[in-house]
Structures are given as structure tokens and as C-alpha cells.
Amino acid sequence: MTEPTRLSPQIDTSVPHSARVWNYWLGGKDHYPADQTAGDAYSSKYPLIVPFAGESRDFLRRTTTFLARDAGLRQFIDLGAGLPTSNNTHEVVQRIDPTSRVVYVDHDPIVLLHVHALLTSTPEGATAYVEADMRDTERVLSGAAKTLDMTQPIGLVISDVLGHIVEWDEACGLVKRLVDRLPSGSYLALSHSTAADAAHQVVQDNYNSSGAIPYLLREPSVAIELFEGTELVEPGFTSWPRWRPDANTGTLTDRAGWGGVALIP
DSSP, rough: OOOOSOOOOOOOTTTTOOHHHHHHHOSSOOOOOHHHHHHHHHHHHHHHHHHHHHHHHHHHHHHHHHIIIISSOOEEEEEESOOOOOSSSHHHHHHOOOTTTTEEEOHHHHHHHGGGGGOOOOOOEEEEEESOOOOOHHHHHHTTTTTTTTTTTTTEEEEOGGGGOOHHHHHHHHHHHHHHSSSSSEEEEEEEEESHHHHHHHHHHHHTTTTOOOOOOOHHHHHGGGTTTTTTTTTTEGGGGGGGOOOTTTTTTTTTEEEEEEOOO
């Protein structure tokens, strides 16, 4: 494990952080002993969480592939990007078209330490980073406009981060504000976790009460409201493994992870 050498005073490495715990489960190196301890405590009680993390990442790969290859998009906003691992959004879409342009949005000082890994664009394309709270619509869009043509279709990627917003109306509101401001022909690719079973919910509740940044698991019947005003493409809002699976698709998250891609009319 390699620790970053320069730390912001805002970062308390003695307290587990969800992005770093997730990074640990994904086999990354950007975490600290407290994160590993929290991740091990979680996985010891619910071992499936580790493959769940990988299947969430693979859902991101498949949906961004669809946006670039099938929908023909060349501009993307990745909201709440988190720590870079493998198959980051720009890597996926620039393999399909090197001219693709990607803007990452996050305000976490942990992510800022590693932003260089999200800015390794192809010469033909571009990547950029906007330091902003994802709820700050004006800052997100004005920052993205420095890299993207906001009059042309954009892929809005929101990958499993809205559980960090406790108030449901606030989560719905931020998605709606962004969707309403993007041009017609844009797409929304969004995922949200739910509880796979009662044991999963209990372990998540314990994690949320540990002092770490909480994540709320929401039922698919609730999370689908995030697509209001859009037109879901086939197969609709469904579990991660059922969304256009390929040879690499895992199946453990058939209950625990849901998502979809939708056209913004």
C-alpha cells in the first residue's frame, strides 16, 4: 500500500472514508489502515461486498461503452467521480473514440490528491476536473463548459454516489436540475445500490453509524424516480447484471445494484 505523500489538513486518515474503503475493495492502493480495518470489518460480516464493488465498476464500463459506441456521444460529465481505479470513464470512452472529452466532478480532498490519474487524456481528446459539490449545479455546469460544448449532447454519468445524500428530495432535485440544463439528445447513466438482503442492510447500518461517511441503500422502486423526465433505453432500470451483460459481467449483484441509461429528450 502506497500512501500519498502530501496530505491536506482537511484529511483525517484515522477515520475511514467511503471512497478509500471502496478503493480497498477494488484492489486499489489509495487507502489507509483505518480504511482497510473498516473494509475488513464490513467484508468479514458480509463477504459479498467485495465482488459487489467490482460489479458496480463493471456496470460503469458497460454503460459508458454504450454511450460512446451506440449513442455516439463524445462529451461526458462524471459526477462524484471518486478515486480513480481501472476503466475510468475517460479510458473507456477514449478507447472507442480518442477525441472524446470527459469532465470529472468531485469536491473531496481525497480525490484531489489523485486527480492526475483522471487527467491522462489521449492527445486528440481532453479530460478536466471541476472541484465542486455535485449539488452546486451552476458551478458544475460552468466548470464543464470550459472543456465541453454545452450546446451538443452530453453523457451525464452518476455512478452509485447518490446514497451519500441523505435527503431524498435533495438527491432527486440535483439530478433534475442537471437533466433540465443539458441539451436534447444527451443521456443520463445512473446507478444506485440497494440492500441485497437483511444481513447486508444490517452491516451497512453498522458502517453508517461508525463515524464514516454514510451511504443510504434505497429500494429500486424509490431510486427509479431519479429518471423522471427522461426516456429509459432497453432494458430499462434494472439490476446491474441484467443491463446489457457481456462475457465479463458478474451476477452476484442481481439484487444489490440497480441502474439504467436514459435519453434526455
